[in-house]
Amino acid sequence: MHQEEFRVRTAGRQFLDLTSRIAEVVRHSGVRQGLCNVFLSHTSASLVICENADPAVRRDLERFMQRIARDGDPAYEHDTEGPDDMPAHIRTVLTQSSLVIPVRDSRLALGTWQGVYLWEHRTSAHERRVLVTVW
Amino acid sequence: MHQEEFRVRTAGRQFLDLTSRIAEVVRHSGVRQGLCNVFLSHTSASLVICENADPAVRRDLERFMQRIARDGDPAYEHDTEGPDDMPAHIRTVLTQSSLVIPVRDSRLALGTWQGVYLWEHRTSAHERRVLVTVW
Amino acid sequence: MHQEEFRVRTAGRQFLDLTSRIAEVVRHSGVRQGLCNVFLSHTSASLVICENADPAVRRDLERFMQRIARDGDPAYEHDTEGPDDMPAHIRTVLTQSSLVIPVRDSRLALGTWQGVYLWEHRTSAHERRVLVTVW
Numbered sequence: 001m002h003q004e005e006f007r008v009r010t011a012g013r014q015f016l017d018l019t020s021r022i023a024e025v026v027r028h029s030g031v032r033q034g035l036c037n038v039f040l041s042h043t044s045a046s047l048v049i050c051e052n053a054d055p056a057v058r059r060d061l062e063r064f065m066q067r068i069a070r071d072g073d074p075a076y077e078h079d080t081e082g083p084d085d086m087p088a089h090i091r092t093v094l095t096q097s098s099l100v101i102p103v104r105d106s107r108l109a110l111g112t113w114q115g116v117y118l119w120e121h122r123t124s125a126h127e128r129r130v131l132v133t134v135w
Numbered sequence: 136m137h138q139e140e141f142r143v144r145t146a147g148r149q150f151l152d153l154t155s156r157i158a159e160v161v162r163h164s165g166v167r168q169g170l171c172n173v174f175l176s177h178t179s180a181s182l183v184i185c186e187n188a189d190p191a192v193r194r195d196l197e198r199f200m201q202r203i204a205r206d207g208d209p210a211y212e213h214d215t216e217g218p219d220d221m222p223a224h225i226r227t228v229l230t231q232s233s234l235v236i237p238v239r240d241s242r243l244a245l246g247t248w249q250g251v252y253l254w255e256h257r258t259s260a261h262e263r264r265v266l267v268t269v270w
Numbered sequence: 271m272h273q274e275e276f277r278v279r280t281a282g283r284q285f286l287d288l289t290s291r292i293a294e295v296v297r298h299s300g301v302r303q304g305l306c307n308v309f310l311s312h313t314s315a316s317l318v319i320c321e322n323a324d325p326a327v328r329r330d331l332e333r334f335m336q337r338i339a340r341d342g343d344p345a346y347e348h349d350t351e352g353p354d355d356m357p358a359h360i361r362t363v364l365t366q367s368s369l370v371i372p373v374r375d376s377r378l379a380l381g382t383w384q385g386v387y388l389w390e391h392r393t394s395a396h397e398r399r400v401l402v403t404v405w
Binding site: 003039044077078080093094096129131133135 | 168169170183184185186189191192194195196198199202203229230231234235236237239244245247248249270
Binding site for chain 3: 033034035048049050051054056057059060061063064067068094095096099100101102104109110111112113114135
């Protein structure tokens with residue numbers, strides 16, 4: 001059981017590819033066959049496994065979320081931190097805070113087109129903590 | 136590997152904070168560094184990790200789901216148990232039935248603002264079974 | 271730690287019940303008490319735990335997704351593989367690529383009405399790889 005935390009700095013709404021950072025933790029762990037958990041301890045950013053080839057996919061995902069959870073919707077009660085506050089919580093609940101990925105032959109058993117992304121849902125920059133556990 | 140089940144009684148649509156109940160199972164387990172799985176064996180209630188400070192966040196989440204998966208939508212074929220039957224299945228599929236949370240220093244490694252909630256999606260009261268595994 | 275991969279052939283958009291295939295891997299593993307991870311290494315098909323009794327539930331889920339992530343929406347930038355390309359990525363991000371299910375008494379600890387499904391989001395047939403790990 002190997003546990004390692006790292007921090008990433010986001011620049012407001014964006015996708016950050018964490019795949020190589022996580023793969024590095026798997027290498028450190030020495031685990032050949034097992035599993036890897038990635039955990040994000042925040043409620044306004046989330047984790048997704050998504051297509052890693054065409055950046056337009058991430059732009060379309062961002063647009064999709066802006067459409068179904070509109071910023072500044074007057075229906076929101078919670079807007080303490082601005083028009084992107086409640087949408088960020090909704091987006092987090094609709095995606096993941098925790099991912100489990102198998103490890104095979106000492107590597108993440110991701111498909112060819114799968115990347116692991118941190119999705120920042122706030123419009124301003126944030127520091128985010130990522131805890132990786134391999135076993 | 137420590138496995139423990141508990142039951143909770145919901146009062147219809149609501150969020151029930153399970154964080155302290157799960158933390159208790161982690162204590163029973165004696166695990167210092169590891170992981171914890173929370174599993175809900177139902178298809179019309181779900182688990183979410185969400186903001187634990189302002190109850191308005193949960194009211195907004197409930198309103199969001201009522202908007203995107205409208206109760207009694209005539210487009211639903213499946214309405215055997217009433218207008219909230221199919222929306223409950225949709226909400227479950229859009230959120231989680233199973234969560235993995237890291238354990239560090241004998242405690243759930245949740246962020247400051249993260250709570251673990253059971254989200255009841257049926258409008259009537261239900262008894263729900265929660266299975267927690269720590270390893 | 272037991273790891274086994276199998277392949278399934280989908281016939282375009284549909285739900286494939288994987289429950290018995292996964293239960294078989296759990297039997298092979300010899301694990302009595304533990305956990306099981308199911309991982310799908312694709313970005314245009316996903317995994318869901320959903321109601322297994324009435325097929326209308328799955329038809330309603332399919333209709334729901336067609337409504338919120340419309341095929342051929344002119345707002346999508348990414349449409350390289352056709353009108354169902356970007357919706358498939360959106361559906362995958364809104365559901366799961368990885369599931370963790372507890373094992374109790376050598377069996378998947380699923381509820382009575384829970385089935386594990388592969389949800390094909392592309393309109394054409396695909397071969398999909400499923401990696402199951404039991405520990």
